[in-house]
Amino acid sequence: MDRNDPNRKMSESGYFSPTIQNIIAAEGEERIMRHVNISVWRAFFARFGMKEEELSTSSLYQASLVVKNFACGSSCTLDMDGNCLIIGWKGTPIQSVSAWKFV
Incomplete structure (x- = not known):
C-alpha cells in the first residue's frame, strides 16, 4: 500500500x-x-461444552471475494486450521474466524 x-x-x-x-x-x-493460538481457544471452549462448527462454503467464498477486491489482496492469505479461517498478511496470521455451538 x-x-x-x-x-x-x-x-x-x-x-x-x-x-x-x-x-x-x-x-x-x-x-x-x-x-493466543486457536488451539488455546479450542481447549478453553471445550471446557464449557462447546464444539467448533464448520464455516459454510458461502462464507469462505465471500472471504475470498473480499480479498480479491482489495487493492492489496495479493498480500492477504486465507488459510484453514481445522474449521477455523486464519486471515493473514504476507503469511503472518492477523485474525481468525470460527463458529462455535453448545453441545
Missing part, C-alpha cells in the same frame, strides 16, 4: 497502532489484548 493511502492510514491508526502499543507497553492488568 502506498504510504499516503487513506486505507493504510485508517488500518494502521485504528487497528494496528493500539494493538502494537498494548503488546509492547502494557503488562499485567493493564494489558487488554492477549494473542
